[in-house]
Amino acid sequence: MSGRKFQLSIVRDAFKMTLQEDDGRLVMDEYLRGYDELCIFFDMLGTVFGFITSDVREKIGILQEYRKSERGDKYVFVQSMFEYEIANDVIKKTTHPLSGSRTLLRLHRALAFTMLFMKKLSEASDNDASSTLASNAYKESLANFHPWLIQKAASWAMYTLPSVGDLSKKIAAPNWNREETKQMLKEVTALIKTVYDITEELYTKHDLHGLP
Numbered sequence: 001m002s003g004r005k006f007q008l009s010i011v012r013d014a015f016k017m018t019l020q021e022d023d024g025r026l027v028m029d030e031y032l033r034g035y036d037e038l039c040i041f042f043d044m045l046g047t048v049f050g051f052i053t054s055d056v057r058e059k060i061g062i063l064q065e066y067r068k069s070e071r072g073d074k075y076v077f078v079q080s081m082f083e084y085e086i087a088n089d090v091i092k093k094t095t096h097p098l099s100g101s102r103t104l105l106r107l108h109r110a111l112a113f114t115m116l117f118m119k120k121l122s123e124a125s126d127n128d129a130s131s132t133l134a135s136n137a138y139k140e141s142l143a144n145f146h147p148w149l150i151q152k153a154a155s156w157a158m159y160t161l162p163s164v165g166d167l168s169k170k171i172a173a174p175n176w177n178r179e180e181t182k183q184m185l186k187e188v189t190a191l192i193k194t195v196y197d198i199t200e201e202l203y204t205k206h207d208l209h210g211l212p
Helices: 008-018 028-044 047-068 078-087 100-123 130-140 148-158 164-171 178-205
Strands: none
Touching (some): 028 100, 028 164, 078 100, 078 178, 100 130, 130 148, 130 164, 164 178
């Protein structure tokens, strides 16, 4: 668990930099930097998101190792990773470390949940229950890929989340008011959605949504 406070501005900046290429390529290092910050967000929500955080940290680590490896230049962009792994027939490998494309798919699915949850937070009133928002976001995204037991455990754990107002205070920078926090959440959600949509299109294009 990180010792410092979650910073929504780091998520915004990282996902903005993920999209810095004019040709639509996604910068892997920036994607992982943004996701690393989101892990602090999950930590802040407490043990409720332990089932997401541990898996996400492991997947970030695998992709960072690929970037540091002798083939690291093939993993600079998400698109170049796909091209390299497809061309070299490693995309479906089932030994560790698993392919970057398979690893990213797990992060991509969890990103859908994060994006939906943050969007709902940005639209809710202070007295709304963030547990309901999280639960609905989970049912619309990650729950589709989790076995029944994990779904039940996640649903029960989400009941411990605070009100939207209290959670927003935790997310906010020291000098932000409620409206500024909502606005930043909207901005972050829009950036994440752009990255998510490009990634989703790649998995569809290469018919890789079902990677084992």
